[in-house]
Amino acid sequence: MRGLLVLAAIAGGVILGLADPAQAQYHRYYGYRGFGYGGYGGFSGGMTPALGAGMGMGAEATGMGNFASGLGQYQVSNQKAQLIHQQVVAEYLQNQRLKLDTHFKNQADLEAHQKVELQKSAEYAKHVQTVLRQIEQMEAPHRLSDEQFDRAHSLIYWPHVLRAGEFAESRLAIDKLFHDRSPGNSGDGSDNAVAIDKACTQMMDIVKANIHHLEPVEYITAKHFLASLAYEAKFAVK
Structure with missing residues (x-):
C-alpha cells in the first residue's frame, strides 16, 4: 500500500507539473489551450489514509484524463486552423492568378484594337x-x-454653278474680253490677258463670299473653271 501511495504522489507531481499554466503551450490563434488541473488528494477531517490515497489517485486519474482531452482538442483545433489557413492562401493565390490572366487578356485585346485602329x-x-x-x-x-x-466663235460654256444671278455682271465682262481678243491683243502679258485674269479674280471673290451656300463640288468646279479661263487667256489668238 505504501508503494502505491508513493507512485500516486509521483504521478500527481508529474501531472501538476504538466498542468502548470506557465508550462502550457501558447497558440497564436487560440492562446493557452486545454491544460486542466488535477486533484490534490483528500484533506477532510476523519479521512483514513487508505480512503485519502484512493481519492487522491482518482483525482489524479481525472486530471490526466482532462489533460489528454484538452491536448487532443488543441491538436484538432490546430489542424483545423492550419487547413483553413491553407485554404485562404490557396484562394488568394487563385484570385491573384485570375487577376493576372484578366490583365493580360485585356492588354492583348487593347493591343489588338490599337493595331486595327x-x-x-x-x-x-x-x-x-x-x-x-x-x-x-x-x-x-x-x-x-x-x-x-x-x-x-469665242463662246464660253459656263458651268451651272457660275450661271447664278450674282455672277451675271462678271460673266458679261469676261465674255466680252474673250470676244475682243485679237492676234495683236491676246496672249501672256497682253492687256487683254491681264484684264481677263483680273475679272476672273473678282468673280472668284464672289464665289468665296457665297461658299456657305455651295456644295464642295460646286466650289471646286467654280475655282477650277475660273483658273482655266485665266490660263486660256495667256495663249494668243492665231
Whole structure:
C-alpha cells in the first residue's frame, strides 16, 4: 500500500507539473489551450489514509484524463486552423492568378484594337493623300476643253454653278474680253490677258463670299473653271 501511495504522489507531481499554466503551450490563434488541473488528494477531517490515497489517485486519474482531452482538442483545433489557413492562401493565390490572366487578356485585346485602329488610320491617310492629289490635279490650271470653250466663235460654256444671278455682271465682262481678243491683243502679258485674269479674280471673290451656300463640288468646279479661263487667256489668238 505504501508503494502505491508513493507512485500516486509521483504521478500527481508529474501531472501538476504538466498542468502548470506557465508550462502550457501558447497558440497564436487560440492562446493557452486545454491544460486542466488535477486533484490534490483528500484533506477532510476523519479521512483514513487508505480512503485519502484512493481519492487522491482518482483525482489524479481525472486530471490526466482532462489533460489528454484538452491536448487532443488543441491538436484538432490546430489542424483545423492550419487547413483553413491553407485554404485562404490557396484562394488568394487563385484570385491573384485570375487577376493576372484578366490583365493580360485585356492588354492583348487593347493591343489588338490599337493595331486595327492604326491600320485603319494608315488606310485613311492613304485615301486622303489620293484625294488631295486628285484635287490638286483638278485645281491645276489647264486649257479649256472644247466642251467648255468654242474657240471658233469665242463662246464660253459656263458651268451651272457660275450661271447664278450674282455672277451675271462678271460673266458679261469676261465674255466680252474673250470676244475682243485679237492676234495683236491676246496672249501672256497682253492687256487683254491681264484684264481677263483680273475679272476672273473678282468673280472668284464672289464665289468665296457665297461658299456657305455651295456644295464642295460646286466650289471646286467654280475655282477650277475660273483658273482655266485665266490660263486660256495667256495663249494668243492665231
